[in-house]
Amino acid sequence: MASFTIRTPCSSANIGPGFDVIGLALTLYLEVRVTIDSSTTSSQQPLNCRITYEDASGSTEKISLDPEVNLITRVALYVLRCNNQRAFPVETHVHIRNPIPLGRGLGSSGTAVVAGVTLGNEIGKLGLSKERLLDYCLMIERHPDNVAASLFGGFVGTYLNELKPEDIARIEIPLSEVLPEPAGGIDTGKQPPAPPVGIGHYRKFAWAKEIKAIAIIPDFVVPTANARDVLPKEYKRADVVFNLQRAALLPLALGTSPPDPDMIYLAMQDKVHQPYRQSLIPGLTEILQSMTPATQPGLLGICLSGAGPTILALATNDFDDIASRIIARFKSQGISCQWKLLEPAQEGTLVDTN
Ligand SMILES: Nc1ncnc2c1ncn2[C@@H]1O[C@H](COP(=O)(O)OP(=O)(O)OP(=O)(O)O)[C@@H](O)[C@H]1O
Numbered sequence: 001m002a003s004f005t006i007r008t009p010c011s012s013a014n015i016g017p018g019f020d021v022i023g024l025a026l027t028l029y030l031e032v033r034v035t036i037d038s039s040t041t042s043s044q045q046p047l048n049c050r051i052t053y054e055d056a057s058g059s060t061e062k063i064s065l066d067p068e069v070n071l072i073t074r075v076a077l078y079v080l081r082c083n084n085q086r087a088f089p090v091e092t093h094v095h096i097r098n099p100i101p102l103g104r105g106l107g108s109s110g111t112a113v114v115a116g117v118t119l120g121n122e123i124g125k126l127g128l129s130k131e132r133l134l135d136y137c138l139m140i141e142r143h144p145d146n147v148a149a150s151l152f153g154g155f156v157g158t159y160l161n162e163l164k165p166e167d168i169a170r171i172e173i174p175l176s177e178v179l180p181e182p183a184g185g186i187d188t189g190k191q192p193p194a195p196p197v198g199i200g201h202y203r204k205f206a207w208a209k210e211i212k213a214i215a216i217i218p219d220f221v222v223p224t225a226n227a228r229d230v231l232p233k234e235y236k237r238a239d240v241v242f243n244l245q246r247a248a249l250l251p252l253a254l255g256t257s258p259p260d261p262d263m264i265y266l267a268m269q270d271k272v273h274q275p276y277r278q279s280l281i282p283g284l285t286e287i288l289q290s291m292t293p294a295t296q297p298g299l300l301g302i303c304l305s306g307a308g309p310t311i312l313a314l315a316t317n318d319f320d321d322i323a324s325r326i327i328a329r330f331k332s333q334g335i336s337c338q339w340k341l342l343e344p345a346q347e348g349t350l351v352d353t354n
Pocket residue numbers: 011013030061063070071072096098101102103104105106107108109110112146222223224225305306307308
């Protein structure tokens with residue numbers, strides 16, 4: 001019997017001005033425990049895969065246990081089929097333990113995609129490098145900030161290469177062809193398009209050891225697709241320059257020890273996504289403006305985590321106080337929250353052979 005566990009950290013994207021560019025892996029881990037027991041007689045599971053799911057996040061959304069529908073196994077199948085393998089090995093059991101709240105801005109989908117490509121790589125014994133796995137992730141989640149952080153760990157800046165014309169044609173293939181909708185469990189035998197090589201890249205930035213991340217997680221979902229739909233197609237030059245100035249400062253500000261609260265607070269301001277997302281998150285602007293390092297001891301900076309609704313506050317101390325003040329603001333809007341004190345997850349996705 002073979003078994004292994006994939007451990008993938010969640011992530012917070014953007015960190016203020018770095019929309020679709022900057023990501024931070026955090027110490028809340030999706031675990032995928034896999035056992036393959038080919039010695040038992042086949043129980044004829046669809047695609048040889050039995051899924052069990054353990055929610056440790058408090059989310060109420062039902063996660064599919066069908067291997068062609070569940071995001072993690074569907075992504076693994078995509079990787080396997082690109083590499084001429086049609087199904088999981090006989091008698092594969094995939095147990096998913098998920099403490100990451102779904103649709104809250106902590107990169108649950110990016111984490112699931114990273115775990116899925118890693119699952120495909122392990123189960124198919126493909127030996128693909130993490131850099132190549134990033135290409136696969138980017139065929140599914142088109143912005144690199146969450147997936148690069150969850151795959152490689154730490155505080156990262158990401159970028160996409162300009163593709164050659166033939167590769168643009170390949171990457172613009174509709175998502176439905178990359179992850180074909182299950183057709184009544186019938187495997188058509190069609191090979192999905194493999195990703196072009198070297199789509200996305202990342203660099204790790206330093207992180208000052210004093211800085212911790214407080215995630216205040218409201219009790220409602222904002223699907224990322226909706227939070228992207230409210231963004232404008234075009235921006236004012238002044239707003240773009242505002243963000244570029246701050247994004248250029250942010251890695252230095254968060255990598256300098258001891259941290260300079262005023263520099264960090266300034267470097268976390270944004271005019272590209274947060275102002276537009278307030279229509280989906282009651283009280284967002286007031287919450288982001290409700291405290292500064294001058295008015296709140298321990299606070300360094302505050303932003304929307306990913307597409308929201310989670311608020312990320314970076315701080316060195318007084319974590320309870322900071323969380324309580326933000327939770328009180330949400331409460332005045334009739335919204336309850338949980339909160340977690342997290343740190344950067346420096347190692348990224350790991351596979352342990354049990
Ligand atoms: N562990 C998982 N197993 C299966 N599906 C998952 C898992 N985690 C997330 N998903 C899918 O991803 C969806 C959430 O994705 P969405 O992009 O809307 O939010 P998010 O990734 O949590 O937030 P953000 O991208 O802003 O950080 C869920 O509704 C679910 O369908």
